[in-house]
Amino acid sequence: MTSSPEAVSQFLSIAAYMGGLCFLLAFMLGIPRLLGGKAWGRAKNDPFESGVVSQGGARLRFPAKFYLVAMFFVIFDAEALYLYAWSVSVRESGWVGFFEAVTFILILLAGLVYLVRIGALDWAPEQLRRRREREQQHN
Amino acid sequence: MTFTVQQFQALLPLVITCATSVLVMLSIAWRRHHAFNTLVCMLGLNAALVSVYFAAQVGPQAVTPLFIVDGYSLFFTGLILAAGLASVTLINTYIDSFKYNREEMYLLMTIATAGGIVMASAHHFASLFIGLELLSVSLFGLVGYSFHRPRALEAAIKYLVLSATASAVLLFGIALIYSQFGSLAFSEIGPQLHEDARPIVLIGLAMLLIGLAFKLSLAPFHLWTPDVYEGAPAPVGAFLATAAKVAVFAVTVRFLLLEAIGALQIPAIFHTLAAIAIASILVGNLLALRQNNIKRILGYSSIAHFGYLLVLLLTGGPVFGVEGFAAYLTIYVVTSLSSFGVVTLMSKCGQDRDADQLHDLRGLFWRRPYLATLMTVSLLSLGGIPLTAGFIGKFYVIVAAMTFQSSWGWAMLAAIVAGSAVGIYFYLRVMVNLYLAKPGMHKFEAQLGWGQHTSGLMVLCASALVVYIGVYPETLMQLVQIAKAAGVQ
Numbered sequence: 339m340t341s342s343p344e345a346v347s348q349f350l351s352i353a354a355y356m357g358g359l360c361f362l363l364a365f366m367l368g369i370p371r372l373l374g375g376k377a378w379g380r381a382k383n384d385p386f387e388s389g390v391v392s393q394g395g396a397r398l399r400f401p402a403k404f405y406l407v408a409m410f411f412v413i414f415d416a417e418a419l420y421l422y423a424w425s426v427s428v429r430e431s432g433w434v435g436f437f438e439a440v441t442f443i444l445i446l447l448a449g450l451v452y453l454v455r456i457g458a459l460d461w462a463p464e465q466l467r468r469r470r471e472r473e474q475q476h477n
Numbered sequence: 478m479t480f481t482v483q484q485f486q487a488l489l490p491l492v493i494t495c496a497t498s499v500l501v502m503l504s505i506a507w508r509r510h511h512a513f514n515t516l517v518c519m520l521g522l523n524a525a526l527v528s529v530y531f532a533a534q535v536g537p538q539a540v541t542p543l544f545i546v547d548g549y550s551l552f553f554t555g556l557i558l559a560a561g562l563a564s565v566t567l568i569n570t571y572i573d574s575f576k577y578n579r580e581e582m583y584l585l586m587t588i589a590t591a592g593g594i595v596m597a598s599a600h601h602f603a604s605l606f607i608g609l610e611l612l613s614v615s616l617f618g619l620v621g622y623s624f625h626r627p628r629a630l631e632a633a634i635k636y637l638v639l640s641a642t643a644s645a646v647l648l649f650g651i652a653l654i655y656s657q658f659g660s661l662a663f664s665e666i667g668p669q670l671h672e673d674a675r676p677i678v679l680i681g682l683a684m685l686l687i688g689l690a691f692k693l694s695l696a697p698f699h700l701w702t703p704d705v706y707e708g709a710p711a712p713v714g715a716f717l718a719t720a721a722k723v724a725v726f727a728v729t730v731r732f733l734l735l736e737a738i739g740a741l742q743i744p745a746i747f748h749t750l751a752a753i754a755i756a757s758i759l760v761g762n763l764l765a766l767r768q769n770n771i772k773r774i775l776g777y778s779s780i781a782h783f784g785y786l787l788v789l790l791l792t793g794g795p796v797f798g799v800e801g802f803a804a805y806l807t808i809y810v811v812t813s814l815s816s817f818g819v820v821t822l823m824s825k826c827g828q829d830r831d832a833d834q835l836h837d838l839r840g841l842f843w844r845r846p847y848l849a850t851l852m853t854v855s856l857l858s859l860g861g862i863p864l865t866a867g868f869i870g871k872f873y874v875i876v877a878a879m880t881f882q883s884s885w886g887w888a889m890l891a892a893i894v895a896g897s898a899v900g901i902y903f904y905l906r907v908m909v910n911l912y913l914a915k916p917g918m919h920k921f922e923a924q925l926g927w928g929q930h931t932s933g934l935m936v937l938c939a940s941a942l943v944v945y946i947g948v949y950p951e952t953l954m955q956l957v958q959i960a961k962a963a964g965v966q
Contacts, residue, residue, distance in 0.1 A: 434480050448499050448506075455506035456578075473509075 406458060417446055487538040487546035489528040490554050491594045497521025498587040505580045515569050518583040522565065522590065526558045533959075542662055543604035549735070550598035552803055552960035553727040556810060557597060560720035561590035563814045566935045567712035567821045570924075574827030575623065582622055589615040589716065593724035600736060602651045602661040605728050609647070609692065612721055613640045619716070620709040623826055632708020639691070639701045647688025653681030663736035670739040682746055692725040695787065696756035699780045703768075706776035711824055711831045714772055715817035718779050719810040726786060730802060734795050741791065750791055751885045757784030758889075758896035765903045771820060772833040774903060775813070778859055781896055782809055785874045788889045792881035793873075796961065801873035803960040804953055808858070808866040811942045815855040818936030819848055822923045832921035835907065840915025845923050849911045851940040858943045860904040861897055866946035869953070871897065 385392050424431065424439045431438075453459055457469045485492070497518060504517045529551055537547035544550075565586050572579045592611025599605045617640070621633025651661070657678050658666050670678070687698065694702040706714050733740055741747055761781030768774045786809075789802045823832035823841075832838070842849035858867035871893075878890040927933040946953050 445499055448503055452502045452506040 403461065410453065410458070414446065414450075417442075483535045484538055484540040486535050487532050488540050488544065489532050490525045490551075490558065491544075491591065491598070493521060493525040493528055494558070494587060494591040494594055497525065498584060498591060501580075501584045501587055505584065509578070509580060511573070511579055514580040514583055515565070518565055518587055519562070522558060522562045522587065526555065526562065529555045529558065539600075543601045544595075544598045545600045546598055548959040548962040549731065549799065550727075552957070553597035553723060553806075554594050556723055556807060557590060557593040557720045560723065560810050560814065561586060561593070561716065563818075563935050563939070564712050564716040564720065567715060567818055567932045568710075570930050570932045571710065571712050571821050571824065572826045574825040576625075576827065582619065585615040585618045585622075586716065589619065590720060593720050596724040596728045599728050600663045600731060602655070602663075605732075606644075606648065606651065608724065608728070609644065612724060613644065613692070616640075616713075616717065616721060619713045620705055622713065623710045626708070626829055628708035628830070629710075630708075632705045635701050635708075636705045643688045643691035643698070646684050646691075650681045650684025650686075650688060653677055653684065657681070663732055667737035667739065670737045670743070672739075672742055672744070674743050679743065679745060682740060682743075683749070686746070686750070689725060689729050690753060693722060693729070693783050694776075694780050695753050695783055696760045696780065697753070699757070699760065702780055703764075703773040703776040706772045706779075707770055707833065710826060711772070711817055711821040711833070714775070715814055715821065718775065718813045718817065722779065722783065723806050723810060726783070726802070726806065730790060730799065733790060734793075734798055738795060747791065748885070750787060751889060754784050754787035754791060754889055755892040757781060757787065758892045759784075762896040762899040762903075766899065768903070769835045770833050771835060771838065771907060772831065774907065775816060775859075778900070778904075779813070781900060782859075784896070785871065785893060788893065789874050789877050792886055792889070793877040797877060797880075800954075800957050800961040801877055803957040804950075805870040805873055807953060807957070808870040808943075808946060811939050811946070812855050812858040812865075812867060815851060815936055815939035815943060816859065818932065818939060819852040819855070822848060822927050822933060822936060823921045828921075835910050836916070837919065837921050838907065839910050839913050839919075841911045843915045844919075845927075848923055848927065851936060852911060853908055854940050854943055856904045856908050858947065860901050864944070864947045866943045866950075866953075868947055869950045 420442065421439065424435060428435070457466065460466050460469060497520075500521060501514060501518050504514050532546060532554075533548070533551050535546075537545070539545050565583060568582055568586070572582060589612050592608045592613075592615065595604055595608030595611060597608075599608055617633055617637045620636050621629050623629045624633075654666060655661055657675060658669055660666060670682075674682070691698040691701075706717065709717060741750075758781050761777045761779075761784060765774050765777035765781075768777065786802055786805055789798055789805060793799070793801050820831060820833055823837065824830075838852070841852070854865060858865035861867040861871040874893060875890065878886050878893065924930075928937060
């Protein structure tokens with residue numbers, strides 16, 4: 339950490355900038371409240387969609403499948419990112435790196451096989467029902 | 478970077494445990510068959526436990542900058558694997574009555590055990606964090622596994638939110654330490670930590686210790702413990718109390734006692750840790766007094782026990798401290814397995830709660846005399862009564878605190894004495910319930926042939942060990958020399 343005059347003056351200019359920013363924001367939010375009028379009305383609190391009156395509530399029920407698929411996407415995508423680190427150093431990491439990457443990919447594949455087999459990727463209700471019936475027969 | 482055969486051999490326990498988790502996953506994918514999946518998991522963990530012996534043959538090895546495999550790490554790897562195996566054994570009969578997917582429990586258990594092993598051999602902040610997350614993330618799933626019970630989701634959410642916060646604090650602390658030293662390796666940070674530490678280093682260390690203290694449920698960060706212990710299925714409680722805590726404590730001790738001994742000489746850090754130790758002992762013992770739930774009592778008791786262990790860490794020094802706390806942790810693991818084991822043997826996962834209320838244990842002696850005897854032995858050991866293993870552990874702690882010769886040493890000693898005295902009361906309170914007249918109706922009953930199941934045999938062995946160590950501690954004292962060797966270097 340340096341404390342030469344140049345550095346201090348730089349910090350001061352940043353501080354002045356931050357101060358100006360805060361003042362401007364407070365001014366823009368505060369002045370209308372003090373000087374502006376306020377209109378009240380029955381339809382004022384309705385959501386406004388380009389002049390169209392909205393229909394129904396926004397609280398729809400989504401099937402949890404979307405959530406599940408989004409989760410798998412994030413997991414596998416994030417795992418695949420690790421391979422970029424390997425791909426830029428394939429030559430340097432040599433055969434050891436290669437086998438480590440193979441192990442990594444195989445473990446990911448095993449995870450995918452597991453997901454398919456437990457029916458996490460079954461999309462249609464028909465498939466799910468059939469699977470459930472099969473499992474009940476097993477038990 | 479070269480990777481030699483010796484290094485691979487040293488890493489065998491970890492490799493086998495990780496391979497087991499993949500194998501268990503594939504075997505579930507192949508066929509959902511409870512006995513078969515359990516067999517895969519058990520075989521894998523047993524192989525890993527055996528491989529600890531072969532890993533010990535190659536001597537201390539630094540495997541990549543992240544791991545070090547020496548006597549110390551192998552001792553705790555063995556302990557974590559044994560505790561994990563015992564918990565898996567307990568799960569086997571417990572979960573049979575569970576209506577939903579049973580097999581994933583083994584998967585989560587092996588992953589958590591692998592995380593524990595990573596922590597036991599970590600000497601780098603990166604591997605510490607990876608291990609910690611492997612352990613905690615699989616524990617979130619395990620704690621909430623019996624989701625049909627009202628308490629389970631509460632426990633899982635509490636553990637998830639609080640544990641994630643603690644991990645964030647820990648990570649921030651690591652970042653602050655890194656900003657000053659430019660390294661994440663314990664061995665490079667250690668020598669630079671000394672009494673005139675910069676404020677940023679102090680803040681970093683404090684945040685690091687807050688994160689670790691949360692995972693160990695030390696006093697101001699203990700609030701989650703009783704709720705999570707109560708909501709989690711009993712075998713998971715056993716795992717939380719044993720393997721999870723052993724792993725976190727092993728890495729804490731490696732950092733504070735073996736690598737960065739200077740950190741304890743910083744007055745602010747030492748005073749804070751001493752205050753935390755005293756607070757844990759008092760809070761743990763006092764709050765357990767009015768509890769009617771045996772799992773909550775065991776939770777508070779674990780807070781107090783980790784207070785004792787912190788005293789040992791602060792006063793023992795690298796040689797005696799490592800020996801003492803290896804012995805203490807072994808004793809604590811065996812005792813907890815036996816007490817949680819009895820609760821597990823009484824309960825079934827299919828029921829809406831475990832047999833954890835004191836009145837469920839009422840009159841157990843007249844129904845299942847041997848089970849009640851095992852419970853009595855483990856409670857006596859938790860209280861530190863002579864001729865049980867707990868006494869040997871407490872002996873180590875008191876010797877360390879007495880030879881420390883400072884006012885903090887005496888203060889901690891006073892807290893230990895007061896805490897133990899209070900502790901006897903609530904352990905005896907549970908015990909009295911075991912021998913009262915049996916009630917006319919009871920909801921929970923251990924199976925008649927409990928002693929013929931592997932889980933029953935495991936609990937029997939654990940209790941036998943409690944008595945054996947208490948009567949003849951020589952074996953344990955020789956065993957902990959393996960861990961101590963790392964402290965001498």
